Amino acid sequence: MQTFKERALELLPELKELSQYIYDNPELGYEEFLSSKAHIDMLEKYGFEMELSPLDMETAYVARYRGDKPGITMAYLAEYDALPGIGHGCGHNILGATALGAALVLKDYVKEKGGTLVLFGTPAEETSGAKVAFADHGYFKDVDVAICPHPSDYYFSSGKSLALAPIEFTFKGKTAHAASEPQAGINALDALLLTFNNVNALREHILPSARVHGIVKEGGLAANIVPEKSVGEFYVRTMTLDYMEELLEKVINCAKAGALATGCTMEYRDYEARYHNMVTNQTLSDHYDGLLEEMGVEVTPPRESFGSLDMGNVSQVCPSINPYFGISDHPIPGHTVEFRDATLTDLAMEGMINTIVAMVKAMVDCNEDPALLAAVKEEFENRKR
Ligand SMILES: [Zn+2]
Numbered sequence: 003m004q005t006f007k008e009r010a011l012e013l014l015p016e017l018k019e020l021s022q023y024i025y026d027n028p029e030l031g032y033e034e035f036l037s038s039k040a041h042i043d044m045l046e047k048y049g050f051e052m053e054l055s056p057l058d059m060e061t062a063y064v065a066r067y068r069g070d071k072p073g074i075t076m077a078y079l080a081e082y083d084a085l086p087g088i089g090h091g092c093g094h095n096i097l098g099a100t101a102l103g104a105a106l107v108l109k110d111y112v113k114e115k116g117g118t119l120v121l122f123g124t125p126a127e128e129t130s131g132a133k134v135a136f137a138d139h140g141y142f143k144d145v146d147v148a149i150c151p152h153p154s155d156y157y158f159s160s161g162k163s164l165a166l167a168p169i170e171f172t173f174k175g176k177t178a179h180a181a182s183e184p185q186a187g188i189n190a191l192d193a194l195l196l197t198f199n200n201v202n203a204l205r206e207h208i209l210p211s212a213r214v215h216g217i218v219k220e221g222g223l224a225a226n227i228v229p230e231k232s233v234g235e236f237y238v239r240t241m242t243l244d245y246m247e248e249l250l251e252k253v254i255n256c257a258k259a260g261a262l263a264t265g266c267t268m269e270y271r272d273y274e275a276r277y278h279n280m281v282t283n284q285t286l287s288d289h290y291d292g293l294l295e296e297m298g299v300e301v302t303p304p305r306e307s308f309g310s311l312d313m314g315n316v317s318q319v320c321p322s323i324n325p326y327f328g329i330s331d332h333p334i335p336g337h338t339v340e341f342r343d344a345t346l347t348d349l350a351m352e353g354m355i356n357t358i359v360a361m362v363k364a365m366v367d368c369n370e371d372p373a374l375l376a377a378v379k380e381e382f383e384n385r386k387r
């Protein structure tokens with residue numbers, strides 16, 4: 003039988019073409035029509051059972067392949083959304099091709115040895131990620147293990163990400179002539195500015211790992227009219243969901259105080275999907291890194307600085323890792339043109355092949371080694387939110 007690496011190399015020309023095509027046609031979140039179609043066409047060609055437009059998300063898909071023999075359910079996640087202005091500056095063209103490649107290689111194993119393979123096509127990672135909807139609607143209920151790979155300059159172990167709550171405050175007051183009758187007005191902009199000041203005071207007393215940052219979306223129409231409406235958007239980020247609840251309540255109190263001080267009304271809502279913090283399954287992550295090291299790949303400990311990922315929501319409902327694979331021999335920051343272009347290099351192709359092999363072997367080992375799977379599951383059950 004062919005080795006996993008031989009199979010991956012055999013598929014490389016097609017995967018390279020897929021990554022190049024998506025690079026050439028960058029599409030923003032939930033508008034990835036060409037990109038998702040390219041994925042779907044390839045998966046149909048290789049005999050996957052397709053669920054199209056799941057949960058009314060037109061550019062998402064779920065591809066399944068069920069073996070005849072019993073086994074675990076193994077999930078990979080693919081992304082393919084781009085950034086405004088710089089196209090695939092986050093490298094989701096190669097991310098998607100890598101996850102899809104791993105699914106094609108693992109399919110041959112599942113056919114022969116059993117189990118179920120699921121590949122999720124997940125739009126809009128950069129904005130209001132589709133993984134949140136999949137996680138909320140039980141799509142990972144039966145999944146035993148999930149892996150989403152991400153390109154980076156070097157190989158990094160799967161790490162943490164911050165939980166994120168996008169909260170919008172709307173204040174309403176009353177217009178009046180700002181000079182001749184200010185006493186008749188209720189100033190909604192002041193309510194929002196006080197909110198910012200209150201948040202700044204709060205910041206001194208929050209955990210250093212937490213972040214609160216915001217903008218003024220609407221702040222009035224003219225300097226001679228007392229602003230009757232203001233809108234502010236904030237991101238509140240924390241290391242854990244428990245602390246998120248605590249901090250969010252304090253931030254909302256900051257806005258309530260602004261409203262009380264000015265006599266405005268205040269309403270708030272989530273204006274995008276909430277991302278949960280990433281909980282890396284360390285057992286699975288160590289095993290995965292070990293597989294790469296056996297192949298002679300150097301894996302660096304997780305990065306110290308982090309944003310938020312929609313993979314976090316998946317990691318809260320099934321054992322998951324989000325490892326980074328190297329596509330460069332020198333440091334390149336993400337979300338840049340340089341990073342985008344690095345996804346097309348020979349080094350990137352090497353990173354893709356190494357990652358596909360490790361992703362497949364990790365799943366095979368979980369399927370065949372009950373002690374490994376039990377350790378992964380036990381860690382998941384005892385995880386910290
Ligand atoms: Zn990104």
Ligand SMILES: [Zn+2]
Nearest residue numbers: 092094127152
């Ligand atoms: Zn990304």
